[in-house]
Amino acid sequence: xxxxxxxxxxxxxxxxxxxxxxxxxxxxxxxxSVTNKENKERLERLVNLYQVDSSSDRGKVIKGxxxxxxxxxxxxxxxxxxxxxxxxxxxxxxVSVLAGVSTDYISVELGLNAPVxxxxxxxxxxxxxxxxxxxxxxxxxxxxIEKVKELFQTIGTTAVVDEADLHAITGLSGSGPAYIYYxxxxxxxxxxxxxxxxxVAKELIIQTFVGAAQMLKTTKEEPAVLRKKITSPGxxxxxxxxxxxxxxSQEALIACIKQAGARSVELGSAFQARSSxxx
Numbered sequence: 001x002x003x004x005x006x007x008x009x010x011x012x013x014x015x016x017x018x019x020x021x022x023x024x025x026x027x028x029x030x031x032x033s034v035t036n037k038e039n040k041e042r043l044e045r046l047v048n049l050y051q052v053d054s055s056s057d058r059g060k061v062i063k064g065x066x067x068x069x070x071x072x073x074x075x076x077x078x079x080x081x082x083x084x085x086x087x088x089x090x091x092x093x094x095v096s097v098l099a100g101v102s103t104d105y106i107s108v109e110l111g112l113n114a115p116v117x118x119x120x121x122x123x124x125x126x127x128x129x130x131x132x133x134x135x136x137x138x139x140x141x142x143x144x145i146e147k148v149k150e151l152f153q154t155i156g157t158t159a160v161v162d163e164a165d166l167h168a169i170t171g172l173s174g175s176g177p178a179y180i181y182y183x184x185x186x187x188x189x190x191x192x193x194x195x196x197x198x199x200v201a202k203e204l205i206i207q208t209f210v211g212a213a214q215m216l217k218t219t220k221e222e223p224a225v226l227r228k229k230i231t232s233p234g235x236x237x238x239x240x241x242x243x244x245x246x247x248x249s250q251e252a253l254i255a256c257i258k259q260a261g262a263r264s265v266e267l268g269s270a271f272q273a274r275s276s277x278x279x
Contacts, residue, residue, distance in 0.1 A: 002026075004031050004066060005021070005069065006068050007033070008068060008070050008072060008080055008084060009071035010039065010046055010071070011042075011072070013071050013121065013125075014071040016126040017069070018034075018050055019126045020125045020128050020130065020155030033053040033055070035054065035057070035058050036072070037076060062087040062088065062092075063087065067092070067094075068084075068088065068093070074098045074271075077106075081110055085109070085110045089114070094116045095117050095118070095119055095151075096118050099170050099268070100170075100266075100268025103117070103118055103137025103140070113139045114139060115136070116140060117134060117135070117136050117140050117144060117148045118135045119132055119135075120132060120134075122173055122174055122176060124156060131156055132159070133160075136148075136163075137163070166264070169261075171259070172260075184205055187205045188202065
């Protein structure tokens with residue numbers, strides 16, 4: 001069990017993780033500490049909503065933490081690492097939830113061989129339903145990775161992957177909820193155009209997504225198999241699917257995921273280059 005988890009950065013992902021951990025009872029509010037660069041209103045919000053500890057004194061926040069979670073914006077990572085490097089202890093696990101920033105870059109900028117682990121959760125962490133990919137850096141051993149898994153399993157499911165795969169996974173599950181919401185928006189608009197009551201439509205759409213996800217999880221059948229089971233020749237579903245195919249919807253979604261992954265590579269290229277230079 002952890003005695004303290006500290007966050008450097010207080011954005012939406014930090015809040016999602018905090019919400020999930022507290023909801024699961026994994027940590028108490030006074031076992032979570034948060035700091036950020038300059039947004040004091042943001043810290044006050046987290047303190048007021050979740051009764052966590054906060055301080056602009058980075059040393060105070062980091063001291064005694066089992067895990068230090070880096071959750072600032074990627075563009076602020078260099079300054080943040082330089083600001084905290086004097087406080088990080090070799091036995092602390094540094095966890096980054098930043099897209100594109102390599103573990104090597106973090107280790108080099110911190111200037112010590114502390115274990116660094118990258119985690120790519122998504123915002124469903126807020127309700128304990130995140131899909132989180134985890135990858136350890138060169139100084140992270142199995143024990144460190146297991147501890148990070150234990151933490152992130154409080155906010156959903158986890159999978160340990162190679163760090164090289166995190167760019168693609170960022171586009172897949174990291175950004176994935178946004179794609180689902182995008183489809184939900186379209187379904188709501190279609191229902192509105194058809195004159196269906198908005199509240200009725202919303203409930204039906206939500207349950208449709210929930211039911212389909214549960215079918216995938218429970219039956220273990222391939223998506224194509226489940227789709228074909230409800231696509232009767234000449235029926236309504238076939239008419240709808242044929243329209244999706246006409247507009248190349250599947251190709252568009254695949255391209256969407258690839259482009260999000262490519263953006264992760266682009267965001268991380270400078271950090272990769274710097275870590276290679278300084279090794």
